[in-house]
Amino acid sequence: MSAIPSVHTAEAAPLGLRGLVADWSSDRQAFHIAWGKVMMWIFLLSDTFIFGSFLTGYMTVRASTTVPWPNPSEVFSLRIAGTDLPLILIAIMTFVLISSSGTMAMAVNFAYQHSRRKAALLMFATAAFGVMFVSMQAFEWTKLIHEGVRPWGNPMGAAQFGSTFFMITGFHGLHVSAGVIYLSVVSTRLLRGRYEKRGNYQIVEIAGLYWHFVDLVWVFIFAFFYLW
């Protein structure tokens, strides 16, 4: 009761914005993990809610429409060498994205071994796979738009098909595109030796987290939108 040490420390504590940060953090750390990684995970958590809400919205409109839903297996089929292959482009896109996740995981490994040339090359490969994915998505969009699919209707069935399709795959494609830019920036800096100077290669793992998340979201879109 008698101890009023706060007078002294309150004077020492910083004011203003700096004080706000100091008071809230109080030099305490809940997670014994580098802060950059924690922040990326928290961002990904918020992104999980965005995609989760999109997919829930899609479930709602698909379950409540009285018009039959277009069969994705037929809508996304391609005619290759005279045979109709169901969902073939989507399957290839899935494999491309998984390949990119593999090269990214290896890049993180090589970055921590301080072999920056190998790590940067693998990151460029990852970004190239990302570009491939977005290009195939652009092709798919073009094909569907030519077939008359619009956000407000389509000739195959329920009008909500178009709106959810463009919304969900568009938002995911945006994430892939942003990831390609992010990876290109980080790998260029890696190659130039910026992280070698600091002796800290964590940024490669953080960029990797983002990239794997993009792949993770695709797993759910593939299951719920294309296969269901």
Add this chain to the structure above:
Amino acid sequence: MSGPATQQQQQHQQHPIGLYLKVWLLLFVLSAMSYGVDYFHIQGLMRWSLIIVLMLLKAGFIVAVFMHMAWERLAFICAILLPPLALLVLVGLMASEASHTLLSRLLFFK
């Protein structure tokens, strides 16, 4: 708990490359299997359960190995992986909402 070895691992997620290659291969196989679900026209309950199981397996391997969640501390795993479960509540609410809407549409607008 936090000897120098584990401390090192907390900071640097470094694991044998063979592990990544194995998981990579596994993800390919699982994706091929989920494509197979559509290709071989598996229908009904079998289709839904296969889609969900393969999806969860793929997601689990990506998060656990590629995103290194398997080696993070439990407090952090809980902080990140438990909150998304709240989405299940939203899914439940919207599923009942959707069936209500469907019934109303069938009753009054058909």
